[in-house]
Structure formats: structure tokens, C-alpha cells
Amino acid sequence: MENFEFYTPTKIYFGRDTHKKVGEIIAGYGFHKILLHYGGGSIHRSGLYNAIVTSLREHDIAWVELGGVSPNPKLSLAKQGMELCRAENVEFILAAGGGSVLDSAKCIADGAANPDVETWEFFEKKREPQGALPVGAILTLAASGSEMSASCVITNEEGWFKRGFNSPYHRPLFSILNPELTFTVSPFQTGCGIVDIMMHTMERYFTLSENVDLTDHLAEGLLKSVIAAGKRAIDNPRDYEARATLMWAGSLSHNDLTGAGRQVFMGVHQMEHELSGMYDFVAHGAGLSVLFPAWAKFQYPYATQRFCQFAVRVWNLEMDYEHPEETAKAGIAATEAFFASLGMPVRLRELGIGAEKLEEMAEKCTFFGKRILPDYKPLGKAEIMEIYRLALG
Structure with missing residues (x-):
């Protein structure tokens, strides 16, 4: 087991009607003026916006607001939020939405508290924030785990670079987690969320570290629970227990629990950032569902036993001791079939993407030759290109 630090300072309010307590919770921290940050019109249509502002008024919390966060959130909107926070002396940011809204809020929090630094330098790893505005969340989509994670990912439209970095300030x-707020999430977005949750654990499971039995079983149990709950949530979107399982699994999948004691490199996420950074219409979960099978088909010969364990323990497949590579491939095929059963794409061509920009994406993923991604077989430009080609279909 590798040395590790495990830090989870986020207080979770989980369950029905918990979002109605938001004013009371914020007042308890002593904040008097906040930024309410959200995406499109869904929080208005669902009634969540009215519930939030009612609770804020009841507890004498003043607010300014900024909507318009898009999937693959943009640096340009975050900069508007930074300026608004400074001009209005905002003390706290409340993100109401999914992972994109939370990432945008975290970026705003970094920039607002570090006005003399170009915020993009944090994402380029040139600088580190020296503080940030505090952030809270009302989650409306089980997917990213950003409600408990240290990560923040943003897209810079100047060059269409999608980058992320971790900070304890994030x-x-x-975070308020009411599974009922996800009842109206579309089947496609539900599927994207299921893939993202699974990938946050699977990319901690397939690592260069020695097996860590306790962490393995935590990861495998989470994956099996998500697979079962995911099927039920797609079939019956108002299944509270299924939605609750997905919501809590999303948080646990990305708060570092399922990677404790391991090295974590998240190579599929790195490659997907280039895909959805270049093709802004690609949902993050859909990009992951395309790239994981391709990555796995490329890497399993270099970690066959690990892929066999995944096949046997997660997918309940029989171990072929004479031909272990067949078991490894069967586990990959089972994962791909499950993603497809959710309505997720598993080939780039299903997204309308051909080979035209694969080389540019590979170059960006290596930071133009400045990094090689650690992996069972390390990933330079040539290897990344091969995985992108495998993903074409």
C-alpha cells in the first residue's frame, strides 16, 4: 500500500428535502452575501430556484446570481463571475447544478480570491492559488463527484484547451444531496453520469500500484452497486433508492476513497479532456464511454491479471486459467456492452467524429511533447494516437 493522505472536509446533507435547508446552513457559517451560480433553465423549471431563494430570504442572505454554465464549462463565464464577486463583495459561492456548475464555481472562487494572478496559470500548473472563496453545492446530477473532490476542470476557448488541477481549496x-432532484435528469445524462461515476473508480482501480485488497473490494463493491442501480434508474427514473445509490456513489468515487493506497494517473480522463475540449458538443461521460474500451484493449496485454480480476469480481465472469487473456477481453466487452445498454456511444464515429483531428488531440494530450502519461504501457503521442484510432470503430 502506497503512502496517502485522505482529506474529506465537506459536510454532506443527504436525503429528501435537504435543499430547503440551504439558507439555514449558509447562515450558520456567518455568510451574509453570496453568489448563486447555476446552468440553464432547469433549476427554474424544476422549482429548485424558487426553493433556494425562498430559503435565502428567510435567513436574510443577500445574493447576486450568474447563470449560463454550459457542459464543458468555459473560462470566459468564470471570469465574469470573478468580476461580479469582487464588485459585489461576495463572501461565498453556492453552486446549484451538476459537475459543470461546480467546476465553474470553483474556478470563480480561485480567481476572485487571487485577483493579481491570471487564473489560467493555475490550470497550466504555473501557479497555485493562495486561497479561494468558500463554495457550497446543491447537486442536481449524479456524475462528477465534484461535490466532494479537490478537482476543477475548465475549458479555455482560446485554443480550446480543457485542463484541470487539484487544490484543497476546491x-x-x-454539499446538499437530494436524490429527488435527479428524477427529471434525461436518460442520456443519467447514462453519462453512470459512466463518469464508474470511470472515477475504474481509473483508480487500474493503476501501476500493487493490489491493495481493502481498496480493491471497496472499488469493486461500488462498481457492482452502480451497475445494478444504473439499470434501475434508466428503467424507472423516479426510483429513489437507485438514484440515491448513484448520487452517493458519485461522491465516494471521486473523493479519493477508492484510490487510497494507490498511484492514480487517470489517463482516460486526460485523453477525454482533449476530445471534449476540441469537440465541445461531446458530453464528458459520452467521451469516457468511447475511450475506455479503446484504452483497455490497448493496455490489457500489459496488465492481464488485473483485467482478469476486474472481469471476475465486477462482472462475475468465469476465469479461464489456460487463456487468461480471454477473460480479460471478456471483462472489457462486458463493460462496453453495459455502456451501450445505457444508450452511451462506444465509438467516435457514433459521435460523428472521424480521424481528422486525432493527431492534434494527441499532441495536446502530451502538452506538445512535454509529458508522457504513466500507464501500464506509458502513453506518448504514438500510443495515444493508437488508442484514439481504436476508438474510431
Whole structure:
């Protein structure tokens, strides 16, 4: 087991009607003026916006607001939020939405508290924030795990670079998780979320570290629970227990629990950032569902036993001791079939993407030759290109 630090300062309020307590919770921290940050019109249509502002008024919390966060959130909107926070002396940011809204809120929090630094330098790893505005969340989509994670990912339209970085300042003070708020999430977005949740654990499971039995079983149990709950949520979107399982699994999948004691490199995420950074219409979960099977087909010969364990323990497949590579391939095929059963694409051509920009994406993923991604077989430009080609179909 590798040395590790495990830090989870976020307080979770989980369950029905918990979002109605948001004013009381914020007042308890002593904040008097906040930024309410959200995406499109869904929080208005669902009634969530009215519930939030009612609770804020009841507890004398003043607010300014900024909507318009898109999937693959943009640096340009975050910069508007930074300026608004400074001009209005905002003390706290409340993100109401999914992972994109949370990432945008975290970026705003970094920039607002570090006005003399170009925020993009944090994402380029040239600087580190010296503080940030505190952030809280009301989650409306089970997917990214950003409600408990240290990560923040943003897209810079100047060059269409999608980059992320981790900071302890990114972990929210609190997150409100009411599974009922996900009942109206579309089947496609539900599928994207299921893939993202699974990938946050699978990319901690397939690592260069020695097997860590306790962490393995935590990861495998989470994956099996998500597979079962995912099927039920697609069939019956108002299945509270299925939605609750997905929501809590999303948080646990990305708060570092399922990677404790391991090295984590998240290579599929790195390659997907280039895909959805270049093709802004690609949902993150859909990009992952395309790239994981291709990555796995490329890497399994270099970690066959690990892929066999995944096949046997997660997918309940029989071990072929004479031909272990067949078991490894069967586990990959089972994962790909499950993603497809959710309505997720498993080939780039299903997204309308051909070979035209594969080389540019590979170059960006290596930071133009400045990095090689650690992996069972390390990933330079040539290897990344091969995985992108495998993903074409």
C-alpha cells in the first residue's frame, strides 16, 4: 500500500428535502452575501430556484446570481463571475447544478480570491492559488463527484484547451444531496453520469500500484452497486433508492476513497479532456464511454491479471486459467456492452467524429511533447494516437 493522505472536509446533507435547508446552513457559517451560480433553465423549471431563494430570504442572505454554465464549462463565464464577486463583495459561492456548475464555481472562487494572478496559470500548473472563496453545492446530477473532490476542470476557448488541477481549496464546505432532484435528469445524462461515476473508480482501480485488497473490494463493491442501480434508474427514473445509490456513489468515487493506497494517473480522463475540449458538443461521460474500451484493449496485454480480476469480481465472469487473456477481453466487452445498454456511444464515429483531428488531440494530450502519461504501457503521442484510432470503430 502506497503512502496517502485522505482529506474529506465537506459536510454532506443527504436525503429528501435537504435543499430547503440551504439558507439555514449558509447562515450558520456567518455568510451574509453570496453568489448563486447555476446552468440553464432547469433549476427554474424544476422549482429548485424558487426553493433556494425562498430559503435565502428567510435567513436574510443577500445574493447576486450568474447563470449560463454550459457542459464543458468555459473560462470566459468564470471570469465574469470573478468580476461580479469582487464588485459585489461576495463572501461565498453556492453552486446549484451538476459537475459543470461546480467546476465553474470553483474556478470563480480561485480567481476572485487571487485577483493579481491570471487564473489560467493555475490550470497550466504555473501557479497555485493562495486561497479561494468558500463554495457550497446543491447537486442536481449524479456524475462528477465534484461535490466532494479537490478537482476543477475548465475549458479555455482560446485554443480550446480543457485542463484541470487539484487544490484543497476546491473541496466544498458543504454539499446538499437530494436524490429527488435527479428524477427529471434525461436518460442520456443519467447514462453519462453512470459512466463518469464508474470511470472515477475504474481509473483508480487500474493503476501501476500493487493490489491493495481493502481498496480493491471497496472499488469493486461500488462498481457492482452502480451497475445494478444504473439499470434501475434508466428503467424507472423516479426510483429513489437507485438514484440515491448513484448520487452517493458519485461522491465516494471521486473523493479519493477508492484510490487510497494507490498511484492514480487517470489517463482516460486526460485523453477525454482533449476530445471534449476540441469537440465541445461531446458530453464528458459520452467521451469516457468511447475511450475506455479503446484504452483497455490497448493496455490489457500489459496488465492481464488485473483485467482478469476486474472481469471476475465486477462482472462475475468465469476465469479461464489456460487463456487468461480471454477473460480479460471478456471483462472489457462486458463493460462496453453495459455502456451501450445505457444508450452511451462506444465509438467516435457514433459521435460523428472521424480521424481528422486525432493527431492534434494527441499532441495536446502530451502538452506538445512535454509529458508522457504513466500507464501500464506509458502513453506518448504514438500510443495515444493508437488508442484514439481504436476508438474510431
